[in-house]
Amino acid sequence: MIAVSGVTKAYQDGAVRRQVLRGVDLVVARGETAAIVGPSGSGKSTLLNILGALDTPDAGSVRVDGVDLTASRPSALAGFRNRSLGFVFQFHQLLPDFTALENVMMPGRIAGRPTSSLSAQALALLDQVGLADRAGAFPQQLSGGERQRIAICRALVLEPAVLLADEPTGNLDSRSGEQVLELLDTLRRRRDTTMVLVTHNPEVAKRCGAVLRLDGGSLAPG
């Protein structure tokens, strides 16, 4: 499902070239969950962005859901992200000009799905996370936990093969964080979704099938 081999990535930071990833190898089978842990600045988000076709590696190969991301054109990668990937970001990243329901529907609208069936699907998801009555609310009218639950619904509305979550509970209190993790786990199991989760919280990592530590640009069992 996810196969990463020999991935390297460096950033130019002024006059200094910072090597963030040094030959990362990673395999996550279908339906499995993997947590990537490590200190801040270790390259966790960079690796997640590469897995999500939002960034390109300097070297190595990345195959996700059968697609070679390093050999695909940007327009094809956009379609792949819409079709096969779901993203949950640390700062929910909901669109403030759209209601909760419209936010959840957004990936489907990008895909050109019919609005009526998409709306029903999005409402069903909101119902599953207990936010059906908040469908018409705008993000600024919602609490942090509610926003993150809506972001999860948005990530799962097109039933992607892979879910990528970057510190999904990093901005929440422990109770809201727990709720979000429960929700992620339940919805993921229901759809047999592969998930890669980036966190620096060991408690969150423990809930995943595999824990991998990224340190010094290399990945090792955590």
Add this chain to the structure above:
Amino acid sequence: MGFVWHIAVRYFRSTRADAHIRALSTLTAGGLAVGTAALVLALAALAGFQNLLLEDLARHTPALQIEFGRGAAVEGAAATEGARDLAELAAATNGVAGVQELLYARGWLADDDRPLAVEVLGYEKAPPPWIPVQPEATPRLIVPVSVALRMGLAVGDMVRVVSPRPGLTPVGPRPRARMLPVDLIYRSDRAEDTDDPVLLPLEQASALFARGDRRLDLTLAPDADPEEIGDFLRRGIDPAVATVTTWRQANRALLFVLRLEKGLVFSAVALIVAVASFALLAALSMVLSSKRAEVGVLAAMGAPPARLRRVFLLLGALLSVGGAGLGGAAGAGLAALLDRYRVISTPSDVYVVDYVPFLVRGTDVLVVLAVTVLFTAAAAVIGARKASLLHPVEAMRSART
């Protein structure tokens, strides 16, 4: 509503929420409204004046004219015969409604005191249409008011018409002259009336001014095309004998100046639209700046760059179409009112009319709107391109920093 419309319309609504973006988008719409209204008004005023000028020109210039060249027999019976042959050829041409032979020359009018140099025009059948004469009247000597004033002439006064071509008499060569009564004094409606000619029937003009320039003026049927008939006649006339000129060719320099004037005024006033387009670019840049993270999220969710570009192109259109449409309509409406009620007056002793005429032409309004679309599209394309080039990760990161 598709994805592009959905996002663009919502972003358009959101421009009302932010004070800075609202001010800029209002400036954009207002600027475009003022620019298009000014363009429509300026073109309507120009078209009004130019239309009057062209109508005046049409009254004074035949649709087609045939001028005799150097190779033609220029004098006496041969010239008359040659002109008559060409007149018959022209009259038989399809689309030609009438042919009038004219003779232009320079001579003098002389009374008891002194001679006055004048332009003389010999006419066939009836005076040209710009001479205000009753249809049943057959005047012989028609004098412009400028000449009548200078010589103190009144209708019925006798005056001598003198030709520079001498005639041989037993006492030697003497200028040819004929004493004629003034039958009519006319006032030309042209602004510049110092060159208005003295008119004589063709037979008398030919007898006095045999070396004058002969010309055939052709009147065409209402639906006839001067260019087409001109081409047809040129094929049948030896260019060494005579040349065929359409009214457009005869007034080529003036028409060029009119076009140039219109182009220059249009370019100058279009600068307002150009400045408003810069405001549009600024407004779009501000929207993009405030929506940077959201555009990044949309890209992360799989919105391709081309569709993000279309979102901002549509947003540019939404921000500008209202102002441009309103300005175009306001300009056209105002021009119609100004023309109907003759609001702006002009000194009648300087201009042909005593008010500023406005003529709104559909093509002019369309050109104004097309230019506005062009300017705003150029501004929107720049803004939209910036949106499509955003890197999703960088864009989302910018929201947190």
